[in-house]
Amino acid sequence: MRYFAGIDIGSTAIKISIVDENKNLIGHKISASGSMFYKYAQETLSELLRELKIDESEVVYTVATGYGRKLFKEADENVSEITANAIGAQQSAKSYGEIKTIINIGGQDSKAISLDTEGNVVNFAMNDRCAAGTGKFLDVVAMNLEIGVDELSEYHFKSTGTPLSISSTCAVFAESEIIGLLGNNHSVEDIVSGVHYSIAKRIVKLVKRVGVKENVYFDGGPALNRGLVSAIENELGHKIFVPSYPQITTSYGAAVLACDAYVCNIESE
Amino acid sequence: MHTELTIETPHQRQNRHKAMEAISVLNALKEDFKSPIRSMGYFYDLFEKVYCRHEPLHEGKAKIGTMCIQIPSEIIYALEGIPIRLCNGFYTDDEIGSDLLPQKSCPLVKATVGWFASDNFSDKPDITFSPTTCDQKTKAGAIIGSFGHTVIDVGFPRTKESEESRHYWRESVKSFAVKLSKFQGKKLTKSNLESAIKKVGYAQSLYHKLTEFRKAKAVPILGVDMFLVTNAFFFDKIDEWIGAVEKLLAELEQRVNDGVNVAGKASPRIVYTGSPPIFPNYKIPLIIEESDAIIVADETCSSNRMFNDMVAVDEWNLYDMIDSVSDKYLKACTCPIFTQNDDRIRRIIQLVHTYKGDGVIYQAFAGCQVYEMEQRSVLAAMEREGIPILYIESDYSPSQHGQLTTRVEAFVESLKNRKRMKK
Numbered sequence: 076m077r078y079f080a081g082i083d084i085g086s087t088a089i090k091i092s093i094v095d096e097n098k099n100l101i102g103h104k105i106s107a108s109g110s111m112f113y114k115y116a117q118e119t120l121s122e123l124l125r126e127l128k129i130d131e132s133e134v135v136y137t138v139a140t141g142y143g144r145k146l147f148k149e150a151d152e153n154v155s156e157i158t159a160n161a162i163g164a165q166q167s168a169k170s171y172g173e174i175k176t177i178i179n180i181g182g183q184d185s186k187a188i189s190l191d192t193e194g195n196v197v198n199f200a201m202n203d204r205c206a207a208g209t210g211k212f213l214d215v216v217a218m219n220l221e222i223g224v225d226e227l228s229e230y231h232f233k234s235t236g237t238p239l240s241i242s243s244t245c246a247v248f249a250e251s252e253i254i255g256l257l258g259n260n261h262s263v264e265d266i267v268s269g270v271h272y273s274i275a276k277r278i279v280k281l282v283k284r285v286g287v288k289e290n291v292y293f294d295g296g297p298a299l300n301r302g303l304v305s306a307i308e309n310e311l312g313h314k315i316f317v318p319s320y321p322q323i324t325t326s327y328g329a330a331v332l333a334c335d336a337y338v339c340n341i342e343s344e
Numbered sequence: 345m346h347t348e349l350t351i352e353t354p355h356q357r358q359n360r361h362k363a364m365e366a367i368s369v370l371n372a373l374k375e376d377f378k379s380p381i382r383s384m385g386y387f388y389d390l391f392e393k394v395y396c397r398h399e400p401l402h403e404g405k406a407k408i409g410t411m412c413i414q415i416p417s418e419i420i421y422a423l424e425g426i427p428i429r430l431c432n433g434f435y436t437d438d439e440i441g442s443d444l445l446p447q448k449s450c451p452l453v454k455a456t457v458g459w460f461a462s463d464n465f466s467d468k469p470d471i472t473f474s475p476t477t478c479d480q481k482t483k484a485g486a487i488i489g490s491f492g493h494t495v496i497d498v499g500f501p502r503t504k505e506s507e508e509s510r511h512y513w514r515e516s517v518k519s520f521a522v523k524l525s526k527f528q529g530k531k532l533t534k535s536n537l538e539s540a541i542k543k544v545g546y547a548q549s550l551y552h553k554l555t556e557f558r559k560a561k562a563v564p565i566l567g568v569d570m571f572l573v574t575n576a577f578f579f580d581k582i583d584e585w586i587g588a589v590e591k592l593l594a595e596l597e598q599r600v601n602d603g604v605n606v607a608g609k610a611s612p613r614i615v616y617t618g619s620p621p622i623f624p625n626y627k628i629p630l631i632i633e634e635s636d637a638i639i640v641a642d643e644t645c646s647s648n649r650m651f652n653d654m655v656a657v658d659e660w661n662l663y664d665m666i667d668s669v670s671d672k673y674l675k676a677c678t679c680p681i682f683t684q685n686d687d688r689i690r691r692i693i694q695l696v697h698t699y700k701g702d703g704v705i706y707q708a709f710a711g712c713q714v715y716e717m718e719q720r721s722v723l724a725a726m727e728r729e730g731i732p733i734l735y736i737e738s739d740y741s742p743s744q745h746g747q748l749t750t751r752v753e754a755f756v757e758s759l760k761n762r763k764r765m766k767k
Contacts, residue, residue, distance in 0.1 A: 142746050157754030158761075184747055195765070196758045201751055 077135045079337060081329025082116055082150065083159065084108065084143030087182030087210060088296065089116050090326040091123050093134070098166060098331050102127045103323045108182075112143035136337035138329040142183070152336060156181075156325050157188055157199050163328025164292045165194045167318045175288035178278055178307065178315070179325075180295040182210040185278055189285040200284040206246045208277040210297050215246055216270050219253050220263050224300075230267040231302025238306075239269030249273075268302065275306035282311065289313060294321040358462050359398055361436040366395035369624040373568055376634065379604055381565060383595045386588040387572050390580060391623060398466045401581060402426045406528060409469025411456070411485065412477045413650045414500055414673045419521050419666075421540035421582070423528045428469050429578035431646070432456045433622030435740040444487060445480075450712040451740040452619065453480040460488045467579065469493075471527055473520060475500040478681045478714055496523060504674050504682055517670040534662045541655050541665060547582060550589045551651040557596050558640045559699055562605035564596045567616065567639025568629045574647040575623045607638035612759035614639045615701040617692055617722070619709040620646035625740050628707045631749050637756045641699040643692050649678055652691075680714035688718070689725045696731050702759045703732040705752070710739045732759060 078101065083090040085108060092103045104123040109115050124131060139150035140159040147153070160179050168174045177188040185208050189198040206212055217224045239256055243249040249270075256266050274297075282291075291313050297303055298321035308315055318324060352360065370388050374380065393399045408425040410417070417427040432455040441449075441458030459465070472495045474485035482497070489495040499516045501509035525532050551574065557564050573592070577585055614632055616639050621629050632639055642648045653676030657668045678688035692704060704726055708715035719735050726733040734755040738748060 142750075155750050155753035155757055157750065158757045184750075193765070195761050196754065199751075199754060201747060 076129075076133060077337075078129055078133050079330050079333035080120065080134050080137040081159065081163075081326040081331070081333055082120065082137060082139045082141075082144075082147055083156065083323075083326035083329060084112050084116050084139065084141040084147060085156075085182055085325075086142050086184075088322065089119050089143075090141075090323045091116075091119055092323050092326040092330040093123065093127060093129065094327070094330040094334055096334065098334055100167075100327060100330075101129075103320065103326065105322055108143070113146040113148075116143070116147055117149075136333040138333040138336065140325055140329045151333070154329060154332060157186060157196060159328035159332060160186070160294070160325045161188055161190055161194065161196050161328065162331050163324035163326070164188075164294065164318075165190070166331050167320075167324055167327060168290070168292055168316055171316050172290050174290050174292045174316075176282060176285070176291045178282060178291065178293045180209055180274075180278065180293075180297040182296065185209055185281060185295075187278070187282040187285045189288065198285040200281045202277070202281065207243070207249065208274040209246075210295065212246045212249065212274065213270070213297055213300070213303075215250055216253060216267070219250055220257075220266065222263065222267075227267055227271070228300045228302040230264045231271055231300075231305070234262070234264035234268040236262065236265045238272045239265050241266075241269050241273040268306070271300075271303045271306040272310070274303060275310040278307060279310045287311065287313065291315040293317050294324040296322050298322075355462070355464055358436055358440070358464050362434050362464075363396040363398075365434055365436060365624045366391060369626055369630070370396075372630055373566075373572065373626075376630075377566060377606065379599075379606055381569065381592070381595060381599070383588065383591040384569055384572070386591070387569075387576050390576055391572065394466050394579065395624070398464075400466045401579065402428075402467050407467050407469045408524065409472030411472070411474040411481055412679070413645050414475040414477065414677065415473045415498060415520065416517060416669045416673055418537065418540045418544050418655065418669050419517070419524065419532065421543065422532055422536040423521075423524050423530045424536075425524065425528060426467075426581075428467060430456055430459065430469065430472065431578070431620065431622055432459050433575075433625035433740065434459070435625070435742065437462065438740045445484070448711045450480050450619075450709050451625075452622065452709060452712070453484045455740060457484050457487055460491055460493060463491075471496065473498050473524070477679060480711075480713075496520075501674070502681055502683055504677070505684055510671070510674065513674045514667055514670040517673075518666060521666065532662070534660065534665070537662060537665050537669075538660055541657065541669065543582065543586075545654050547577070547586055547589075548651050548654050550586065550593065553593055554589065554596070555641065555648075557600060560600065562600070562603055563607055563613075563638055563640060564599035564604050565592075566606050566633055567614070567642070568626055568633055570639070571621050571626060571629055571642075571647055572623065574650060575621075577650070578622075578646075607633075608636055610760055610763065612637045612702040612756055612763065613700055615692065615695045615699060615704045616642040616707070617644060617688075617704060618707040619712050619715050620644040621707075622646050627740075627745075628705070628736060628738055628748065628752070631745075631752045632705060632756075635749065635753045635756045637752075637759070640701060641695040643678065643688065643695060645679060648695075652676065680718040685718065689722055692722065693725070693729055693731070696729075701731070702763060703734065703755065705755070706733060706735045708735070708737050710737050732762065 093101045106119045139147040139153040144153040179186045420427040437455040437458035441454030476482045485495045655672045
């Protein structure tokens with residue numbers, strides 16, 4: 076059997092997906108990027124293959140993507156995460172319908188991607204450098220409020236007041252704003268939902284730059300946060316689709332690309 | 345026994361910082377790309393000489409500083425001065441300038457002011473003429489003046505369609521010529537202006553020949569190298585620049601015959617527009633060409649806009665020549681400071697067609713308001729024409745590399761995909 080690997084080395088996490096010749100997802104693994112992108116990516120891949128009982132020689136083509144993509148020297152090709160994300164989203168949402176707009180929130184950046192009817196990337200927008208409205212931002216908020224990142228959603232839905240306005244566009248300034256709100260005796264619940272709405276507003280602005288077309292797909296680690304999903308749906312005025320494993324869409328796309336590239340090469344030979 | 349360690353002076357430290365910036369870009373140009381061009385060696389050495397070793401090029405000559413591209417170098421040459429364009433691309437100077445200007449100012453302006461504040465020149469201008477183009481440049485002239493350097497404003501209109509503007513600018517140029525003539529103690533004559541117009545015109549014609557090569561399917565020269573060649577014109581000895589470009593032309597001719605292509609077969613062809621890449625701030629052009637695309641043409645004031653249009657003289661009388669020179673610097677200019685600037689959009693579309701561009705990359709420096717504002721109309725025009733365009737905001741800082749690379753690569757990949765679909 077021949078397998079194809081997609082390796083997404085992001086700022087926060089390394090995501091690896093393996094697909095078979097029919098582009099079915101066989102398995103995936105997520106680990107922290109840490110300080111040694113390359114080493115951890117290699118280790119994660121070997122562990123995943125061991126778990127799946129796949130021999131390394133059976134992986135015939137590998138595509139790397141994400142910030143650290145160029146460090147993974149064994150990859151046969153590397154591709155930007157925007158292209159990989161687009162492919163992965165379409166594959167994983169096949170049962171849901173045709174995806175036209177993708178929202179991706181990663182550890183360090185947020186993106187909006189617009190696709191044409193053939194599924195090609197026609198336009199995209201990314202946040203400018205700072206981490207406001209990204210996964211990192213949520214980490215900082217949770218740390219300040221002394222709750223776990225995975226608890227944010229729970230707090231969001233418990234909020235009974237008006238979500239508080241967090242106006243800072245910078246994660247560091249927002250931190251001081253949150254401390255100010257705590258000092259004024261606002262509840263953690265209202266602050267959390269305020270944070271989610273502030274991210275949602277920012278991301279919707281980004282999406283509007285590329286044009287909102289249904290269906291809208293939302294992925295990246297923060298998509299696991301139902302509170303954030305609900306805030307974005309409210310701001311956007313559209314239902315959005317979140318896949319079962321929102322973190323691995325991009326690596327899945329890279330694996331699908333690996334399969335396509337391999338098949339193409341064989342055909343042209 | 346211990347050796348005495350000396351601590352660098354601020355000048356030495358700034359020079360070291362600038363040399364570090366310069367050498368990293370020169371190394372990238374020399375080493376990161378396949379099939380290097382021998383005659384580019386002249387330009388690599390020139391920049392190393394001026395920015396790493398800080399050697400003067402024009403000792404003993406009167407150096408006339410200019411801002412933007414509107415101060416006619418023809419008149420400076422005719423009056424035996426050396427035009428030195430002071431628009432600066434160093435992050436080191438940008439940081440120095442940040443102490444003197446609002447934080448949100450354009451990095452080019454901050455770097456230019458920082459350069460004067462540090463007083464760190466291999467060839468320091470003796471006097472500077474500053475056209476009143478954008479607000480930031482105009483105010484920067486006054487700040488530089490406050491350091492004790494002579495800066496003379498040259499009134500520049502913000503509309504170019506009207507006859508009043510044309511008249512106003514012609515008078516400005518005449519007044520500039522008179523002031524420079526007094527400064528130099530030389531007279532502007534029919535013969536010295538005529539020969540200066542012809543020399544600058546010849547230099548421009550060489551640039552036009554260079555760009556011809558970039559229309560071909562196999563492009564023999566990278567966009568980053570082209571920026572280096574045109575940036576050298578800012579300060580180089582004109583005769584040596586002409587000689588070096590002639591050699592470059594001969595080598596490119598040979599490369600075309602040998603079918604050398606500096607890009608790949610499927611590399612998308614990019615037309616570059618927006619805030620000017622000025623050495624060593626080649627951040628975006630380098631990312632583009634390292635992402636397997638090639639810049640085949642540009643619409644910037646550090647390259648194409650500087651060389652595109654030539655002085656057209658009807659009658660070789662002194663006043664007719666001055667009028668023709670003035671017109672060239674006003675009418676042909678597509679700077680976004682102009683209100684009603686449809687010319688710029690027309691030029692970009694024309695470049696895309698002439699150079700068979702697959703897409704446009706529009707870069708604006710953060711804080712460069714006119715480019716940021718004109719972005720929308722250019723994007724809309726490209727959309728109407730069906731030309732893919734990517735808008736990027738950047739500055740001189742070495743950070744932000746990851747996100748910029750992702751954006752550019754994704755754009756390049758989408759262009760490749762589009763090309764494949766067409767087939």
